[in-house]
Amino acid sequence: MVRRRRSRRPWYRTRVYRLTRTAVLATVLVAGAVRWAGSGEPTGSGTVAVAESPGPAAATGPGRDAGRADRADAQRPGAGTRGARAGRTAPARPARPPRPLPRSRATGIEIPYFRLAAPAVAVRLDSERHLTVPPVDDAKVVGWYAGGATPGERGTAVVVGHRDTRTGPAVFAALGRLPVGRQIEARRADGRVAVYTVDAVKTYEKARFPDEEVYGERKRPELRLITCGGVYDRRKGYAGNIVVFAHLTETRGRARTP
Secondary structure, three states, X not given: OOOOOOOOOOHHHOHHHHHHHHHHHHHHHHHHHHHHHHHOOOXXXXXXXXXXXXXXXXXXXXXXXXXXXXXXXXXXXXOOOHHHHHOOOOOOOOXXXXXXXXXXXXXXXXXXXXXXXXXXXXXXXXXXXXXXXXXXXXXXXXXXXXXXXOOOOOEEEEEEOOOEEOOEEOOOOOHHHXXXXXXXXXXXXXXXXXXXXEEEEEEEEHHHOOHHHHHOOOOOEEEEEEEEEEEEEOOOEEEEEEEEEEEEEEEEOOOOOO
C-alpha cells in the first residue's frame, strides 16, 4: 500500500500563530480598557474640591488620583460635616431674666390666648384675713391684691376673678383651660407692662388649699391668678379653686391699648 503524503498546514492555521494572535488581542484589549477608564475620571470636579479644602490630597494635583481621593473622603462617615462643625457657633446662652420693676399699682391684665382684657381694682384682706373678691355686679373686673407685689415687682402678685355669676360666665370662666407657656400681660399705672409666662395650672380643694405654695413669698417676680373650681353645689358653691402659676419673662415700656 502506498502511503498518502500528509499535506502541510497553512501558516495561519498553525498552533504558534493562534497563540501569538491570542496574546496580541489580549494586550490590545487591556490597553484599551485602561485608556477608557482614565478618560472617564471627573478630574475637573475633583480638582476643584481639593483646591477648596487644602490637605494631603492637594499634593496629588489634578488627575485620576485626586478624583479618587476626593470620592473616598466623601464616603467616610461624617464626611461633608467637618466644615460645618468647624464653623459651628457656640450654643446661645439662655436669656437673662428681666430685672424686677419698681412698685406701681395694677390697672388691668390681658390674656392674649383668650383675647381677654380686664381692668383691675384693688382688693384686700377682710377681718378674718381672707382675700376679698371684686364686686359681683361687675363680672368683667379682676381684683389685684394690694398687699402683695405689683406687676413686675419682686415677690408674689395675686389676682382674683369670678368664674361665673348668676347672670352667666365671668372674666375667669376659661381660666382652667389656659395652656402652660402662654403669656399674661399686666398693665401698670406708670404705663409699663409686665409679661408673665404660665408655668402650671392646678386645682385645689378649699379644705386643702396650700397657702404657702400659692401665697408664699418668692425672690423673683411671680404671678397667681385665682378663681373658683372643682365640684359645684348650689348651696355651698364651688368646692375648690383653680390657680395659675406664672413668672415674669419680659417687661415693656408702654401699655397696649385694649
